[in-house]
Amino acid sequence: MKKKITLKQIARELDVSISTVSKALKNSKEISKDTTEKIQAFAKLYHYKPNNIALSLKNRRTRNIGVIIPDIVHHFFTTVFRGIEQYADTKGYNVIACVSDESFEKEVINMELLANGSIDGFIMALSAETQRKNDFHHLIEIIDQGMPLVLFDRITDDVICDKVVINDFEASYMAVKKLIENGRKRIALITTESYLNVSEKRAQGYYKALKDHNLELDENLILRLPYQFEDETKSEAFFASNNMDAVLCVNEIFAVRAMRIAQRNGMKIPDDIAFIGFTDGILSKLANPALTSIAQHGEQMGEIAAKMLIEKIERDDEIETEEETFRTEVIKATLIERESTNN
Amino acid sequence: MKKKITLKQIARELDVSISTVSKALKNSKEISKDTTEKIQAFAKLYHYKPNNIALSLKNRRTRNIGVIIPDIVHHFFTTVFRGIEQYADTKGYNVIACVSDESFEKEVINMELLANGSIDGFIMALSAETQRKNDFHHLIEIIDQGMPLVLFDRITDDVICDKVVINDFEASYMAVKKLIENGRKRIALITTESYLNVSEKRAQGYYKALKDHNLELDENLILRLPYQFEDETKSEAFFASNNMDAVLCVNEIFAVRAMRIAQRNGMKIPDDIAFIGFTDGILSKLANPALTSIAQHGEQMGEIAAKMLIEKIERDDEIETEEETFRTEVIKATLIERESTNN
DNA sequence: TTGTAGGCGTTATCAG
DNA sequence: CTGATAACGCCTACAA
Numbered sequence: 001m002k003k004k005i006t007l008k009q010i011a012r013e014l015d016v017s018i019s020t021v022s023k024a025l026k027n028s029k030e031i032s033k034d035t036t037e038k039i040q041a042f043a044k045l046y047h048y049k050p051n052n053i054a055l056s057l058k059n060r061r062t063r064n065i066g067v068i069i070p071d072i073v074h075h076f077f078t079t080v081f082r083g084i085e086q087y088a089d090t091k092g093y094n095v096i097a098c099v100s101d102e103s104f105e106k107e108v109i110n111m112e113l114l115a116n117g118s119i120d121g122f123i124m125a126l127s128a129e130t131q132r133k134n135d136f137h138h139l140i141e142i143i144d145q146g147m148p149l150v151l152f153d154r155i156t157d158d159v160i161c162d163k164v165v166i167n168d169f170e171a172s173y174m175a176v177k178k179l180i181e182n183g184r185k186r187i188a189l190i191t192t193e194s195y196l197n198v199s200e201k202r203a204q205g206y207y208k209a210l211k212d213h214n215l216e217l218d219e220n221l222i223l224r225l226p227y228q229f230e231d232e233t234k235s236e237a238f239f240a241s242n243n244m245d246a247v248l249c250v251n252e253i254f255a256v257r258a259m260r261i262a263q264r265n266g267m268k269i270p271d272d273i274a275f276i277g278f279t280d281g282i283l284s285k286l287a288n289p290a291l292t293s294i295a296q297h298g299e300q301m302g303e304i305a306a307k308m309l310i311e312k313i314e315r316d317d318e319i320e321t322e323e324e325t326f327r328t329e330v331i332k333a334t335l336i337e338r339e340s341t342n343n
Numbered sequence: 344m345k346k347k348i349t350l351k352q353i354a355r356e357l358d359v360s361i362s363t364v365s366k367a368l369k370n371s372k373e374i375s376k377d378t379t380e381k382i383q384a385f386a387k388l389y390h391y392k393p394n395n396i397a398l399s400l401k402n403r404r405t406r407n408i409g410v411i412i413p414d415i416v417h418h419f420f421t422t423v424f425r426g427i428e429q430y431a432d433t434k435g436y437n438v439i440a441c442v443s444d445e446s447f448e449k450e451v452i453n454m455e456l457l458a459n460g461s462i463d464g465f466i467m468a469l470s471a472e473t474q475r476k477n478d479f480h481h482l483i484e485i486i487d488q489g490m491p492l493v494l495f496d497r498i499t500d501d502v503i504c505d506k507v508v509i510n511d512f513e514a515s516y517m518a519v520k521k522l523i524e525n526g527r528k529r530i531a532l533i534t535t536e537s538y539l540n541v542s543e544k545r546a547q548g549y550y551k552a553l554k555d556h557n558l559e560l561d562e563n564l565i566l567r568l569p570y571q572f573e574d575e576t577k578s579e580a581f582f583a584s585n586n587m588d589a590v591l592c593v594n595e596i597f598a599v600r601a602m603r604i605a606q607r608n609g610m611k612i613p614d615d616i617a618f619i620g621f622t623d624g625i626l627s628k629l630a631n632p633a634l635t636s637i638a639q640h641g642e643q644m645g646e647i648a649a650k651m652l653i654e655k656i657e658r659d660d661e662i663e664t665e666e667e668t669f670r671t672e673v674i675k676a677t678l679i680e681r682e683s684t685n686n
Numbered sequence: 687t688t689g690t691a692g693g694c695g696t697t698a699t700c701a702g
Numbered sequence: 703c704t705g706a707t708a709a710c711g712c713c714t715a716c717a718a
Contacts (some may be wrong), residue, residue, distance in 0.1 A: 004459070006695060017705045022697060033703055047484075051460040053405065054695035056396045056712050064439070064461075070423050073625075075419075082415050085442050089449075094461065096407070099428050116347070117711090118407075118437065139388075146346055211618075232479040256629045258413055263631065282416075286599045288606065288631040333476040349711060365713060375687060397689050397711035423690045460695090690717070695710105702705075 005046040014042060034291035051157040065309060066114040068098045068107060068124035075281035076298050080152060082164060083302020084123055091310050105131040110137045120313045123305045126156060127287045128227055132195050150305045154197055163328040164301050168198050171204025171294050171333035173246055182342055184246035184274060188221040189265045190248045190258055193251045199250050206248060235261055245273055248293040252284045255291055273342040289339035297331050304329050348389045357385060403564055407566060408652060409457040411441045411450060411467035418624035419641050423495060426645020427466055434653050444678060447555045451481045463656045464491035471570055475538050491655040493648045505651045506671040507644050509592040511541050513550025514611050514637050514676035518591055518619045523556045525685055527589035531564040533601055535592045568597060578604055588616055595622040601631045618683040632682035640674050647672050
């Protein structure tokens with residue numbers, strides 16, 4: 001077992017000084033061709049690679065970025081993560097991934113842990129609990145310390161930083177509009193129980209679309225489900241006690257579950273009832289019938305977030321003063337039509 | 344914007360030496376109560392937290408573990424990742440996640456990048472390309488440097504290290520046996536095209552089960568699909584030109600796709616044809632009909648892998664010599680029966 | 687009780 | 703052309 005070799009060891013072996021070795025390995029022309037070759041050959045032989053930690057300490061940058069997502073099993077976050085990872089990779093950055101599990105406390109702890117030098121910046125989506133509590137002191141503190149932060153999807157207006165979102169309101173509006181144009185009259189909304197920024201915006205789009213087309217808002221047609229687990233009793237009661245001809249769901253899991261229940265109740269999709277869901281993931285594609293779905297372009301979102309963050313990190317290095325400016329990028333969601341609606 | 348404060352700054356402000364500050368913050372009884380209190384108060388006021396990078400350099404451990412998975416959108420890997428992250432979190436470790444994208448080169452590059460001091464150990468599943476090339480020099484080199492490594496799921500016998508797998512062979516055998524006991528005679532296998540260790544073992548289980556029950560192995564009943572993308576033409580031809588009454592698939596995506604095609608061809612599930620898939624993910628649960636599925640317990644797998652790794656990391660710290668021993672943990676897969684088979 | 691010095695691995699500056 | 707020194711932030715054995 002040969003431990004990693006250091007400059008010091010090379011220097012000792014070759015009977016030169018550490019700085020000579022360092023320079024030779026960087027092809028500095030201060031060093032003679034002879035010594036340079038000798039040192040490089042030796043270094044190669046022993047697979048010398050500079051120690052990242054020492055470099056980080058010296059340069060005050062780690063080339064690590066911290067990503068905190070509420071839930072990794074949720075397809076949307078996974079795709080965003082993928083986008084982040086891919087872009088970061090091309091720029092030579094590593095991604096440290098933390099899952100907040102929708103918990104405020106885990107979010108805070110993870111952030112504090114990473115903020116102590118382990119990373120150069122954060123990309124995150126707020127946990128449900130954080131949004132409910134409306135407590136963002138940990139984010140503000142981080143920013144205060146000069147650490148770049150990019151929020152995506154689950155954002156808040158209370159924190160001033162770079163952000164990436166999709167046009168939830170418009171996307172939802174368009175989806176409902178489409179349903180109405182297809183002749184649907186009783187359009188239900190299945191959304192999350194807890195207060196999530198995005199769900200709220202999607203609900204607003206739904207309200208507005210109904211209103212603009214002179215359809216009455218019927219509170220009975222709105223079902224609020226717990227975000228994580230559900231035993232389907234609420235959903236079944238919902239379908240049993242209401243008649244509707246279309247459903248908009250704020251995510252694809254809700255949509256696919258709802259379709260199953262509707263089918264179990266003998267309804268034909270899309271003849272009797274149409275479905276549209278957010279999150280155009282694998283479930284939408286492979287559902288039976290395939291689900292018409294609003295693509296949130298998670299991968300693109302992650303890529304943009306990573307790009308914004310890395311730009312800010314690398315800018316910080318150069319100029320020092322210069323007034324900070326923050327951007328909010330809005331990605332346009334697109335409707336992917338499949339079998340659960342008629343076109 | 345207040346940058347993070349260091350021991351040095353505290354020392355200067357309070358007009359004491361750095362080591363006094365360091366000791367005071369650790370409640371060393373070398374330091375007088377007075378100074379200790381003064382220093383601690385000041386440190387608290389400025390939110391002093393030791394710099395992780397400096398600690399890593401000093402202690403030669405980072406409390407980071409590197410995880411390399413072939414594909415994060417694949418549900419199974421996601422759940423393993425979750426298990427790793429959760430366990431690591433409880434032990435105060437961070438997880439640096441890299442995606443190899445099934446590419447040998449990305450796997451090598453990522454490993455080399457991380458191996459230079461960024462992490463204390465690796466957990467990984469081999470990329471498809473790595474398994475195909477049978478080239479593991481990068482793993483061997485890593486181990487050689489004394490870096491702990493745990494392989495999971497996609498493993499190889501050519502590398503000696505800790506491993507976690509499920510009993511693929513037996514699981515597959517049991518699944519086929521069940522199908523046979525249900526009266527199925529023409530049982531197909533849908534597996535991956537590229538050589539993957541796990542697929543191979545599952546195929547072996549399939550062969551053995553057929554043989555033990557005196558069913559002939561019909562090569563026409565085996566469909567090999569590309570791992571990542573597929574336009575379904577091959578699958579459709581497969582279903583068109585063969586008649587079968589059951590299908591075993593090496594993952595749930597293949598299974599759900601296959602079910603759709605069978606249904607499109609007018610077959611009734613499970614009456615005309617039964618399906619069993621590996622990977623008991625969300626797709627299996629929400630498919631229509633719900634898919635009988637072999638649970639691989641990804642989360643548990645991740646947890647065990649993380650536990651093995653962290654134990655090795657922390658053992659390395661203490662004792663130095665002591666002969667190394669490596670374990671292979673085998674997790675028992677379980678069959679979750681749903682609507683796609685009759686019980 | 688407090689401080690000094692050396693070291694973790696690297697680089698940059700300056701002196702020889 | 704080469705080497706000594708200081709610094710990044712922290713810890714600790716040893717000295718005062």
